[in-house]
Amino acid sequence: MAEALDKKRHPGGWGRNGVPSKGGAGFLLTGLVRCGRPLAGGDQCGTAMYGHSSSTSHVYRCRLSLDGGCGGVSRQGPPVDDLITQYALAALHQQGPFGTFPAIPWPDRHALETAKQRQAALQAEWYAGEISDLEYFSRLAQAETEIKQLVIEQQAWQVRHHPAAYEHVDVRAGWEALELPERREILLSLLDSVIILPGTKGSHRFEPAAVVPVWHHTARRLTTT
Incomplete structure (x- = not known):
């Protein structure tokens, strides 16, 4: 220096x-x-x-x-x-x-994407007449339950790991410690x-x-x- x-x-x-x-x-x-x-x-x-x-x-x-x-x-x-x-x-x-707390990606985001893809494929089978109404609605309920649970987990993760979760930190106290x-x-x-x-x-x-x-x-x- x-x-x-x-x-x-x-x-x-x-x-x-x-x-x-x-x-x-x-x-x-x-x-x-x-x-x-x-x-x-x-x-x-x-x-x-x-x-x-x-x-x-x-x-x-x-x-x-x-x-x-x-x-x-x-x-x-x-x-x-x-x-x-x-x-x-x-x-x-x-x-x-x-500015030291960037948002952290949810580790199970691929599981949610896969669940949504399975639901879309199920709907495509039903539209094509490949499965009965009974089977479709039964499997659809399971798919929607799985997606809903994954969305809840995703939202909980974002709350815990988003920068806003650190707002309780006193910026002034951090500055004074420097x-x-x-x-x-x-x-x-x-x-x-x-x-x-x-x-x-x-x-x-x-x-x-x-x-x-x-x-x-x-x-x-x-x-x-």
Whole structure:
């Protein structure tokens, strides 16, 4: 990892992805936060912001102009981290806990298909006059009973093994149990970037609307339109 980061180091001392040249990704959103300050041409700065330790916590800052940025946006890190975490937990809750519980195929699905095929073949024999009505309805009742039982077993299996069966798992508790690298891995799988827009001039209050998550699916849609 250290060798990879050293290769990305430039005169400003930081990799272009926002990771410091020493010490690795020390903050939750390192490599994701980008400056959203509008420039003269109308485009956003877009420079990867870096995390800087402060006396009480940390700050995300845009690079200085000599380092490829505009130096015009900085934001206290903890409220940004907390907001993005809330967005991520909501997304993970919709997916199921961390999206790690795919539906498991019912092992007896072929038995149900075979039973239905036998019922269809029985009906074909009856339509062709190959069996009597008495034999047909007797065997049909058996076939329907078998199919009904298999359907019940299939539904019970789906309830037990569908992702919804894991909804009782507390996503937040699972998140809190993760280490920083694991949390970052999840965020990197969900987010393309986090845009930090300039706040209201003169205000020191945190403005959630100035923190804009860009999800991977949104970024893909924008690049194809």
